[in-house]
Structure formats: C-alpha cells, structure tokens
Amino acid sequence: NPKCELILKAQVHAGGRGKGHFKETGMKGGVKVLTEVDEVEDFTGQMLGNTLVTKQTGEAGQPVSMVLVNEGLEIESEKYFAILMDRAYNGPCMVASSEGGMDIEEVAETNPDAIVTEAIDIFAGVQPEQTERLARAMGFREENIPEAQAQMSKMYDMFIGEDATQVEINPFAEGKYAGRDEASTVFCVDAKLGFDQNSEYRHKELFAMRDTSMEDARDVEADEIGVEYIGLDGNIGCMVNGAGLAMGTMDIIKLKGGDPANFCDLGGGVNEQQVSAAF
Numbered sequence: 001n002p003k004c005e006l007i008l009k010a011q012v013h014a015g016g017r018g019k020g021h022f023k024e025t026g027m028k029g030g031v032k033v034l035t036e037v038d039e040v041e042d043f044t045g046q047m048l049g050n051t052l053v054t055k056q057t058g059e060a061g062q063p064v065s066m067v068l069v070n071e072g073l074e075i076e077s078e079k080y081f082a083i084l085m086d087r088a089y090n091g092p093c094m095v096a097s098s099e100g101g102m103d104i105e106e107v108a109e110t111n112p113d114a115i116v117t118e119a120i121d122i123f124a125g126v127q128p129e130q131t132e133r134l135a136r137a138m139g140f141r142e143e144n145i146p147e148a149q150a151q152m153s154k155m156y157d158m159f160i161g162e163d164a165t166q167v168e169i170n171p172f173a174e175g176k177y178a179g180r181d182e183a184s185t186v187f188c189v190d191a192k193l194g195f196d197q198n199s200e201y202r203h204k205e206l207f208a209m210r211d212t213s214m215e216d217a218r219d220v221e222a223d224e225i226g227v228e229y230i231g232l233d234g235n236i237g238c239m240v241n242g243a244g245l246a247m248g249t250m251d252i253i254k255l256k257g258g259d260p261a262n263f264c265d266l267g268g269g270v271n272e273q274q275v276s277a278a279f
Contacts, residue, residue: 005033005034005035005071005072005178005179006033006034006035006037006040006069006070006071006072007031007032007033007034007068007069007070007071007072007073008031008032008034008040008043008044008047008067008068008069009030009031009032009067009068009070010030010031010047010052010064010067011064011065011066011067011068012030012052012054012057012062012063012064012214013062013211013214013215014052014054014056014057014062015054015055015056015103015192016054016055016056016103017029017030017031017052017054018030018031019054019055020052020053020054020055020057021052021053022046022047022050022051022052022053022064023050023051023052023053023061024050024051025046025050027046027047027050030047030052030054030064033072040069044067044069047064047067048064048065048066048067049063049064049065050063050064051063051064052064062214063213063214065213071177071178072177072178072179073173073175073176073177073178073187073189074175074176074177074178075171075173075174075175075187075189076173076174076175076184077100077139077140077173077174077175078099078100078101078170078171078172078173078189079096079097079098079099079100079138079139079140079171079172079173079174080095080096080097080099080100080101080104080107080138080169080170080171080172081094081095081096081100081134081138081152081155081168081169081170081172082094082095082096082104082166082167082168082169082170083095083120083155083156083159083164083166083167084165084166085165085166086119089119089120091119091120091121091122092119092120092122092156092159092160093117093118093119093120094117094118094120094126094130094134094152094156095115095116095117096115096116096117096118096134096137096138097114097115097116097138098114098137098138098139099111099114100138100170100171100172100173101170101171101173104170116133116134116137116138118130118133118134120156122160125156125160126152126153126156128149128153131148131149131152131153132145132149134152135148135149135152138172140174140186141174141184143183143184144174144184144185144186147185147186148172148186151172151186151188155167155169155188162195162199162203162206163195163196163198163199163202163203164193164194164195164196165194165195165196166192166193166194167191167192167193168191168192168193169188169189169190169191170190170192171189171190172186172187172188172189173186173187173189174186174187175187195207216231218231219231222264222278225274225277225278226267226274227264227265227266227267227270227274227278228243228263228264228265228267229262229263229264229265229278230262230263230264231261231262232259232260232261232262232263233259233261234253234258234259234260234261234262235258235259235261236253236258236259236260236261237260237261237262237264238250238253238260238261238262238263238264239264239266239275239278239279240264240265240266241265241266241267241268241270242265242267242268243265246263246264246265247263250263264278266278
C-alpha cells in the first residue's frame with residue numbers, strides 16, 4: 001500500500017534518536033514518520049553512512065550503517081517497563097511507569113511517584129499477581145491487562161534465560177496498526193537489552209551479534225587484550241594492577257590538582273604481553 005504510515009529509524013546503540021541530528025548534513029531526527037514509500041528511500045539515503053549525534057552518544061556520535069523500516073502504529077498510550085538486576089533487592093526487579101515515551105531519569109526527577117517497582121524472587125520467578133499489579137499501575141485498559149501480563153512474563157523468561165542485566169521497553173504501548181480495523185492490543189515499540197559479559201561462553205550466538213563499530217575503539221581493544229579500560233578527559237594516564245589501586249591512584253592525582261586520562265586496570269593475573277599491549 002503506497003499510502004500507509006511507515007516508521008524509519010536509524011539503528012545506533014543509543015537512545016534519544018528522534019531528537020538527534022546528523023553531523024555531516026545537519027538533518028534533524030534519526031526517527032521519521034512517513035506516508036510515502038518514496039520518502040523512505042530519500043531519508044534512508046540521508047541516514048546511511050552518516051553520523052547520528054544524540055544526548056547519549058556525545059559529540060562524536062555513532063555511524064549509521066543500518067536502518068529499520070516498520071509499519072506505523074496508532075499509539076493510544078505509552079508506558080515504561082524494565083527488568084534490571086538490583087543490589088538493593090539482591091536480584092531482579094521490575095520497574096514500571098504510566099509515563100512512557102520519555103526519559104525515565106526525567107520522570108524520576110519530576111514525578112517519582114509515577115515509578116513503581118516490583119522485586120522478583122529469583123527462585124520463585126515472577127508471579128501473575130505481580131505482573132497484574134504492574135499492568136494496572138501502568139494504566140493498561142482492562143481488556144489489555146492479560147496481554148500486558150503475558151508479555152512481561154515472557155520478557156522475564158528472556159531476562160533470566162539469556163543472562164540479561166537489563167531489558168528496557170520504552171514505550172511499552174497500547175494501540176493498533178495504522179489504518180487497520182482491529183482491536184487495541186499491546187506492543188513493545190522500542191527496546192534496549194544488556195547482557196552479562198561473563199555469560200558469553202553460554203551465549204555464543206548472541207554475543208556474535210555485537211557491533212563493535214558502535215563502540216569506542218579503545219574499549220574494544222581493551223576487551224581483546226583482557227584489561228579494564230575507561231577513557232577519561234585528563235592528561236595523566238593510569239595503568240594499575242587492581243581496581244582499588246586504580247581508584248586510589250586517580251583520587252591522589254585529583255587531590256594534587258591533576259586530571260586522570262583513563263582508568264586502566266590490568267588485573268592481578270596480567271602477563272608481560274598484556275602490560276605491553278595495554279601500554
């Protein structure tokens with residue numbers, strides 16, 4: 001259908017795409033709502049091969065080498081849903097809000113009461129009464145509550161089964177496909193997934209999907225060497241055995257008026273080749 005609504009999204013590993021801009025062309029927005037199929041080709045040409053800068057990428061931005069084209073949705077309401085590992089609960093925790101479609105940090109600041117949390121007993125798993133409480137707190141229509149519960153339960157199974165550290169759906173929405181005469185239902189419109197790097201040996205296929213072009217080249221190289229590296233803005237490099245000593249070294253540099261250029265922890269079992277490569 002040449003007159004349907006289509007959503008075009010630049011695929012980068014960062015949020016805030018809709019409010020971003022392209023460094024080379026100045027074009028605003030990495031998410032476009034289009035009604036003509038021809039427009040998809042036009043805007044795709046302006047996205048691919050260019051760099052999208054958002055609030056989460058920093059000024060360097062991220063290269064766009066892939067786009068997503070999806071059938072448009074008539075969204076009636078947007079909610080927020082996430083599953084995280086939380087030390088405060090010694091296990092998984094579900095976080096939900098009726099104020100989806102915006103930064104959860106902003107919601108936490110301006111309206112913290114709109115955020116509801118539900119600690120999950122990792123041995124018992126998520127219970128139907130818990131997902132029902134969350135679905136009602138998010139404000140789903142009565143007829144959509146069972147579907148919202150089913151999706152939350154499946155997401156929890158994925159979270160545990162794939163050794164995830166984060167499953168974030170924003171927005172977790174109610175609506176229907178644009179132009180279709182169907183009943184309202186529940187959609188996961190956008191998602192962010194994070195996985196425990198220590199579980200890589202169990203999920204080879206999953207980790208093979210990693211796109212290192214979206215990451216800082218220094219971080220990728222550090223992973224290959226087997227050291228912990230975090231780039232900072234200073235001018236004094238720190239290469240230390242052990243995270244505690246690395247933190248202490250950075251504190252002393254700051255205390256004496258300097259600025260560390262990086263956090264580089266080689267770890268206790270480091271060998272000569274790793275030290276050389278890290279340096």
